[in-house]
Amino acid sequence: MTISFTVNGQDRSVDVDPDTPLLWVLRDELRLTGTKFGCGIAQCGACTVYLNGMTRRSCVTPISMVEGSDVTTIEGLSGPEAEAVQAAWTAIDVPQCGYCQSGQVMSATALLQQNGAPTDEDIDNAMAGNICRCATYVRIRQAIHDAAKTLEG
Amino acid sequence: MTRLMMPVALSVVLAFPAAAQDLRAPSEFESIADPSERSAAIFEEMGKVLTHPRCLNCHPKGDSPTQGDDMHPHMPPVVRGAADFGAPGMTCNTCHGPENYETVGVGGIESVPGHEPWSLAPVEMAWTDMSLGEICAQLKDPERNGDRTMDEIHDHMANDGLVGWGWDPGEGRTPAPGSQQLFGQLTRAWIDTGAACPG
Amino acid sequence: MNIHTSRRGFLTGLIVAVALPQLARAEARPGYFNELPALDGDWAPNAFIRVAPDNTVTVLIKHIEFGQGPYTGLTTLVAEELDADWGQMRAAAAPADAEKYANMAFGMQGTGGSSSMANSFMQMRKAGAAARAMLVAAAAEKFGVPADQITIEKGVLKAGDQSASFGELAEAAASQTAPDDPQVKSPDQFRLIGTDLPKVDTKAKTDGQAEFSLDVYLDGMLTAVVAHPPKFGATVASVDDSAALQVAGVQKVAQIPQGVAVYADNTFAALKGRAALEIDWDDSSAETRSTDQMIDQWTAAARATGHAARDWEVEATGDVDQALSGAEMVEATYVFPYLAHTPMEPLDGVIRLGDREADVWMGSQMQTGDVGTLASTLGIQNVRLNTMLAGGSFGRRAQPDAHFAAELGEVAKAHGPGAVKLLWTREDDIQGGYYRPLTVHNIRAALDADGNITAWDHGIAAQPIFIGTPFEGMLQGGPDFSAFEGASELRYTTANHRLRWAQMESPVTTLWWRSVGHSHTGFAVECFVDELLEKAGRDPIEGRLALLGDDHPREKGVLQRVAQMADMSGDFGYGVAVVKSFDSYVAQIAEVEDRGGIPHVRRVWCAVDCGLAVNPNIVRAQMEGGIGYGLSAVLFSEITLDQGGTIRQQNWDSYPIMRIPQMPAVEVEIVQSAEPPTGVGEPGTPPIGPAVANAWRRMTGKALRRLPIVPVA
Structure with missing residues (x-):
């Protein structure tokens, strides 16, 4: 079955089993490998992308649902919030193993797009679906606050 | 050896012994002569649906839904948010799509439930920890039922898609008893008999 | 999307990855x-x-x-x-x-x-x-x-x-x-x-460019997943692969010693194919005890000899029995569950098998053993291993038996020349064994009238980690220190001391888990000594400093430092612990709140002496992460078997681990030292559990002796 959608602004068509999760289409078909597999059941957030601008766990998103939609992955993430988040992440060396961090950055950016001055509680609520097994959570909180300050100007 | 137990178990008290439940039709209550008594009895029958985990899980009193037939806290942890649609950065549609999604080849959960729209019931419509009589009174109170008339209540019960999801909840979940059609008929009969509440 | 080209064309073109993190030559950043x-x-x-x-x-x-x-x-x-x-x-x-x-x-x-x-x-x-x-x-x-x-x-x-x-x-x-x-x-x-x-x-x-084993894609590569036994020690009796082979994209099904491998054009087809396999398993050699039954047996073995495969007397000074007899005895039993490591990136690897040679990409933590195992499995000499960035390990990728390399080799061998990626899913990982051993401690002690510890009799029941593997030779016939390190050479001076290890057996495979033996000995020793100090009416910090005597200046140094750091003025519980592991010294104080009967850790202060800190920022990060990792296990995580041997947990929904709302604020200070640098990857983990449990006991009067503290029923 052929499914057409855009990824990071580019038109894409894939001919795959319609039940295939978006995660595996991005990785296996389109070779966009920044989006990671961690659990397959929307428990860990490592596979977070944007679907029509909203956060979405690509591991539980059948590709049939993506027809005609706009997908953004870590490779295509852009805009002031994304830049602020990635700069803050780098400035305090948030990542350890780094495997979950694409998803963390996607969720953090989405949070700041909707809430420019999140509290610790806002951060906890937005990021509770993103597991970091290295437990870099202290720095994730800090970096989101730092990014919010940057965006404030 | 001291070991604490998660509040998981506390809410299980309300969990319905679901499999055995069937829903009776309004006609089965015709033998009750007193309309008010009949009405209350019909509402008790409706209660099998209203207090089923499929309904209660997303009508929570607090800030977070429960999930599963054992009504354990939603995992990952989520909050209701300003629009009953989750937190900015992790809204409900981060995981819940327009329809149920059956997982394939991975373990843990058999399906991620989905429907368009998907959200929590507003907090004023929370049912957890309430008696059937209290739920009944709340359903009739426009302040706490989304400013619905009784006809609109019937429509919600009989036709709303997200309510209907309760009978088509996806792999790994027990459906609500009966059918939405039957539940709609019960609601109609309850209203027509005076919408009395159990004592 | 950035497509960087190589500095001087070093990419051979074999890797088709779209994005590579090579840096442009003029870019002045490391x-x-x-x-x-x-x-x-x-x-x-x-x-x-x-x-x-x-x-x-x-x-x-x-x-x-x-x-x-x-x-x-x-x-x-x-x-x-x-x-x-x-x-x-x-x-x-x-x-x-x-x-x-x-x-x-x-x-x-x-x-x-x-x-x-x-x-x-x-x-x-x-x-x-x-x-x-x-x-x-x-x-x-x-x-x-x-x-x-x-x-x-x-x-x-x-x-x-x-x-x-x-x-x-x-x-x-x-x-x-x-x-x-x-x-x-x-x-x-x-x-x-x-x-x-x-x-x-x-x-x-931070930009998705880092390349892990999962991200390696080779031309013509198939993806393989393996159906592993659902119980420890079970084997394949028979397999019906007809439905699996009907799945579009599935190319091959092969039985290998580890289970049944399904090869497909893409990951989803492989997963779908595996789900369609019908396998009868032979359970005749499988573990069928429940973990509850095992805990009962382990407890008996920790308390007395004669219940284990082998009882070892590891240490004995003075006359413990004499000192305990007639004295007022304090006794406690601590139970620690099996724990999975669950690194974010499950085990995975890519192999390209050629004519009597192979190239392998994997997050190998023991390259020498992995290469040797691949070579012997495949019957070839020439194995070139590319060590990839790995999405966490916490011990999981360091395998004395090189079991993942062996599986990768078998998968390649059954397939023949060509390229294959082998992927473990999360449930392969969580149900796949190689756990921190289920462990029971029993400690008996006696105090004299002045509150000094006059006897300490310590029994530990646990499976070994080294024994039965190629690393056994390291032990030179002695006991497996992984079971009791941290309980041996007890730092709290007592004239009469005995340490026993009851060597337990099970088909459940075991492995080192971040901080190895210290993950449980640190808890048992630091909780028990805290109880003894409380019974003796002594302050937990001053009391420890006194017990440590003159021979442990670095333990005392971190204790004193953490005591200075901590603000214990809140209306919460406060608990302390100090553990030396991997030649580093870490003391932590936890601030714990009672949230509806469940401990919530608000803040942690941590002092570490790891000798010279080469990069203090990394040292602090490892302490923060070590605390989160330790707390996760202490609070939530356990692997349990039902009667019959079925593993109850499959994924992170049933094997909960720490998420950001549960993460405390952490403050780390590094003790200045001119000593050579020592480890920081693991030593942050052992003290957090006892610090939290001690805070909870001092606040509520309830001693926490069975982990996790908050099991998912």
Whole structure:
């Protein structure tokens, strides 16, 4: 079955089993490998992308649902919030193993797009679906606050 | 050896012994002569649906839904948010799509439930920890039922898609008893008999 | 999307990955390479350093990078001796080569025991110092001045008004003689060591460009998943693969010693195919006890001899029985569950099998064993292993039996020549064994009238980790220290002390889990001593300082430091613990709130003495992460078997681990030290559990002796 959608602004068509999760289409078909597999059941957030601008766990998103939609992955993430988040992440060396961090950055950016001055509680609520097994959570909180300050100007 | 137990178990008290439940039709209550008594009895029958985990899980009193037939806290942890649609950065549609999604080849959960729209019931419509009589009174109170008339209540019960999801909840979940059609008929009969509440 | 091309075309074209994190040549920030660049044009003064004409210096890192920081830390050591500019430094994984790249602590190539910095500290500095001497000699020739007039600052050699970069001197330096025993800097000359240099791999780990084993895609590559036995020790009785072979994209099904492998064109087809297999399992050798039954048996074995496969008396001083008899005895039993490591990236690897040779990409933590196992499984000599960045490990990727490499080899062998990626799913990981052993401690002690500990009788029941593996020889016939390290050589002085280890057996496989034995001995010892101090009416910190006597100045140092750091004025519970592990000393104080009967940890103060802190920022990060990892297990995680041997947990929904709302604020201070650097990857983990449990007991009166504290029923 052929499914057409855009990824990071580019038109894409894939001919795959319609039940295939978006995660595996991005990785296996389109070779966009920044989006990671961690659990397959929307428990860990490592596979977070944007679907029509909203956060979405690509591991539980059948590709049939993506027809005609706009997908953004870590490779295509852009805009002031994304830049602020990635700069803050780098400035305090948030990542350890780094495997979950694409998803963390996607969720953090989405949070700041909707809430420019999140509290610790806002951060906890937005990021509770993103597991970091290295437990870099202290720095994730800090970096989101730092990014919010940057965006404030 | 001291070991604490998660509040998981506390809410299980309300969990319905679901499999055995069937829903009776309004006609089965015709033998009750007193309309008010009949009405209350019909509402008790409706209660099998209203207090089923499929309904209660997303009508929570607090800030977070429960999930599963054992009504354990939603995992990952989520909050209701300003629009009953989750937190900015992790809204409900981060995981819940327009329809149920059956997982394939991975373990843990058999399906991620989905429907368009998907959200929590507003907090004023929370049912957890309430008696059937209290739920009944709340359903009739426009302040706490989304400013619905009784006809609109019937429509919600009989036709709303997200309510209907309760009978088509996806792999790994027990459906609500009966059918939405039957539940709609019960609601109609309850209203027509005076919408009395159990004592 | 950035598509960087290689520095000098070192990519062979085999890897089709769209995005690669190579850095443009002029970019003045440190970085790393996924694959080691080709040597042509580079100057290689020794096995660890390559200086390119473009003035980049690449350090070959013999240890796997999975977040603990060797890419940055070991590169720092070389940069220090070279007086390089940090922006010109690069890191790359060293090839698998036990002769050149052995861990000095193991005698083979591998990472573990928090040893990366400790075993590399002098080796990498000498490598840097040797290169420096050769560069200086080349500059002296070029400038026409004596070598002692050459200075180096930020990667530029100078004498008078003459100057040259490393890149400019590389060719001339190559013809210099490497010094036999190069002089390294004295600590007062350090400019980079001891500073918070930015990590070389951070940028690529924030923009999705970092490449893990999962991200390796080769031309024509199939993806394989394996149906593993649902119970420990079960084997395949029969398999019906007809439905699996009907799945579009499934190419092959093969029975291998580890289970049944399904090969497909893509991951989803492989998963779908595996789900369609119908397998009858032979449970006749399987573990069928429930973990509840095992806990009962382990408890009996911890309390008395005669209940174990073998009872070992590990230590005995004085006369414990005599000292306990008639005294007022305090006794406690502690139960620790099996724990899975669950690194974010499940086990995975890629192999391309050719004609009597193979290339392998995997997050190998023990390269020597993995290469040897691949070679013997495949019956070939030539196995080239690319050590990839790995998405966490916490011990999981260091396998004495090289079981994943063996499975990868079997998968390749059953397939034949070609490329295959082997992927474990999360439930393969959580149900796949190699757990922190289920362990029961029983401790009996006696106090005298002054509150001094007069006897300490300690029994531990646990399966071994080393015994039964190729590493058993290390023990030289002795007991498996992984079961009791941290309970042996008890720091709290008592004249009458006995330590027993009851060696338990089960088909459930076991492995070291971040901090190994200390993950439970730290809890048992620090909780029990805290109870004894409370019974004796002594302060938990002053009491510990007194018990530690004069022989443990570094434990006392971190205890005193953490006591200064902590603000214990809140209306919460406060608990302390101090644990020495992997030659580092860590004390922590936890602030704990009672949230509806469940402990919520609000803040943690942590003091660490790890000798010289090469990169204090990484040390702090490892303490933060170690605390989160330890707390996760103490609060939530356990692997349990139902009666019959079915594993109850499958994924993170039923094996909960710490998420951000549960993470406390953490404050870390590093005790200044001139001692050589010691480990930081693991030592942050052991103290947090007892610190929390002690806080809870002092607040509520309830001792927490069975973990996790908050089981999911």
